[in-house]
């Protein structure tokens with residue numbers, strides 16, 4: 290039985306709906322200073338979500354914050370906060386920012402009038418707003434519920450994993466520890482990091498019966514102790530699938546970046562039995578981007594991790610099977626059967642295959658760099674390291690957009706004291722988008738050193754110094770440096786396709802009109818290859834791995850979708 294409760298707090302009122310003997314439900318909290326609108330929002334929310342969620346409404350930011358604290362005290366969680374933007378005393382943005390201190394994982398939605406759209410867009414950056422809704426939102430079935438459904442689904446996913454969290458005990462400068470932090474962070478497995486030499490870390494290690502000589506140690510949510518586990522073992526223990534369920538599929542997608550995820554979403558949603566296989570972490574390069582600003586539909590940008598996580602949820606929703614930490618090392622073709630081999634000798638087959646294996650970072654050719662990788666030298670903006678950069682002087686190598694984004698992120702979000710970009714070219718104009726050059730110019734902590742290359746990295750257990758050479762004068766300089774983030778381009782890793790599909794001299798996969806007569810010497814069909822089809826019928830290439838591709842998130846996603854359309858055409862002829 291439901292009853293209404295009015296809490297009185299120093300004359301302010303918070304109206305909430307509580308369930309009598311029903312078990313505690315998590316909360317959707319809405320705040321609007323106009324009582325009529327406030328009631329209307331609560332009514333619409335209750336109509337759809339009232340059975341599963343407790344709807345709490347408040348009529349000012351202060352009251353809503355009070356409600357948050359009360360909810361916390363009762364051991365409940367707020368899943369979604371819906372705040373009106375224009376409120377006296379405290380704007381919706383200010384309220385959401387404060388509420389984040391109490392419920393950092395709550396999804397944040399701002400209600401705005403059309404005239405306040407810019408404020409909402411600003412809020413996307415300031416408070417990582419998840420969505421803004423224009424008032425009036427009628428009909429809610431079209432304008433309110435789809436957004437809320439999505440946010441609640443995402444929150445449930447994160448929430449299910451959030452309690453209890455895994456523990457990771459490692460050393461700050463150990464490469465395996467860094468990789469494991471990155472793995473858990475990018476897979477959104479909630480975990481807490483403990484330095485092995487901290488009192489807390491020591492205490493947990495000893496409780497787990499470990500002396501800390503072999504690190505990292507993971508204690509899973511189920512309290513199982515894993516000592517330096519392989520990625521596959523860790524993935525399986527934290528609930529990520531690592532083995533395909535079936536032996537045969539309509540479609541195997543290799544690579545879990547934007548192109549692969551795009552293909553998986555379209556393949557599965559269009560009825561193909563689809564499996565997508567990723568060797569590291571779903572998200573690909575895009576998952577490492579701190580802010581993608583040129584992806585259609587996100588005017589203020591969003592982090593690559595967020596974008597690709599949403600894509601994962603979408604692929605799962607359509608029941609694409611996601612297989613983690615499996616490295617594909619071979620492709621066999623026997624008539625219309627394509628068999629994909631894994632590095633452990635097992636395999637899985639399908640009618641069609643989409644190659645979406647992208648590219649990986651080029652290694653910095655500086656003396657000593659290899660040994661210090663993941664111990665101060667990082668490829669990409671390692672999520673797990675960004676937190677360690679607060680108050681430090683850090684360096685970014687590279688002059689393209691990815692380096693620019695990382696520099697902005699390190700300066701603004703990670704709170705680095707200074708960020709120095711080391712660029713070989715005389716300026717950024719040739720390699721970086723104008724909007725980023727402008728952003729960088731406006732951030733005082735970021736300095737750009739042009740005509741400079743890193744020639745040596747040194748340090749005992751971790752990076753301590755870098756030596757730079759001025760390309761104009763030849764002069765060298767050695768500087769103290771603990772964090773070097775490298776973004777110097779990327780190349781495909783497609784050796785395993787040698788002798789199977791045609792590739793260009795750099796290893797990019799040739800497809801459609803880029804295939805020459807020589808490449809098609811063994812082509813068995815009367816029709817020419819479709820646009821994204823490789824030199825083998827039924828094998829398609831999408832995204833960065835394809836020769837002549839645009840190397841952008843949107844084009845990778847688009848090619849993934851288009852490849853699925855061509856798979857359908859191919860299957861019709863089988």
Ligand SMILES: Cc1cc2nc3c(=O)[nH]c(=O)nc-3n(C[C@H](O)[C@H](O)[C@H](O)COP(=O)(O)OP(=O)(O)OC[C@H]3O[C@@H](n4cnc5c(N)ncnc54)[C@H](O)[C@@H]3O)c2cc1C
Pocket residue numbers: 543544545546547548549550566567568569570571572573574575576577578579580581582583584615616617618645646647648649669670690691692694782831832833834839840841842843845
């Ligand atoms: C830091 C950074 C910032 C960027 N910012 C932007 C931006 O703002 N805007 C923009 O448009 N583009 C941006 N890009 C480029 C964009 O991310 C890429 O174009 C896009 O990710 C390409 O997608 P993809 O799926 O083709 O390949 P990838 O993203 O490279 O994904 C390929 C995936 O395949 C997996 N894989 C590879 N080989 C195998 C194998 N043998 N077996 C199993 N799995 C395998 C990899 O582990 C990887 O996850 C950025 C790139 C970087 C690195």
